[in-house]
Amino acid sequence: MLKKVPNPIDRHVGSRVRMRRMLAGVSQEKLGDALGLTFQQVQKYEKGSNRISASRLQQIAKMLDVPVSFFFDGAPTGDMPTGGFSDAASSAYVSDFMSSSEGVQLTKAFVRIKSPKVRRRIVDLVESLAEEDTGNA
Template sequence: MLMEEVAERNATSEREHRPSPIDVHVGSRVRLRRTLLGMSQEKLGEALGLTFQQVQKYERGVNRIGASRLFDLARVLDVPVSFFFDDMPDAMGANPAVGGRRSGGYGLSEAQEGFDDDTLHRRETLELVRAYYRITDPAVRKRVFDLIKSLAPAE
């Protein structure tokens, strides 16, 4: 009987230490925005009064980000708080307490149809976005945008 209790306790302990999928998603959105801005984990940590190791833990979802810290992250990364929940898979946002309905009505945006979330994490995409925003002349930036759209196949 004692062995069964130990095994059950270990299984429970393992479940408790596994990051929540929502924490992992929010952390990946922090990493995405930080990377798009070309900001290091160290610089983000300095802006928040944290070590880069703490930023790493947030980005991996190992440590949960509290409301006030999420607010600070949104301010430093210049995005609305809702950004961190954008593109969350439907199953992740479902709340069984309200009939399994997705929490989309509470500021969570729907994922864009036909857009693979993995595309946002490719180095090529991040470099392209950084280069695009380094173009200081709005008219030139608009022309580059129109050029890229014209080269893509019609939807």
């Protein structure tokens, strides 16, 4: 039997739920409790393996203090160009990063830095490290 692959839009919406939940500092368990779900059900929503109904998405949006449209920002569409680095692909890349705990930690710490000069130096450092890592691959 073939493994069922989640719909790309369900995966995108789930990753946006995860990103917003993490930015708000809410655990899967806490969100699940507020929705009357187990944390495992929240996990399935976030992975896109379980589709989120419209009414449930409205509840989640209210609890995480965002409009429902937030979850669809940058969602894949059927008419996306194939190849290249489109805006939608870029959004997905950022969304994936912001859905990771490292992405949330890095973003929260970075925005607390007030000096534009220091922020620029951090960006330069990260770019330099990325180039080194790519060169060693």
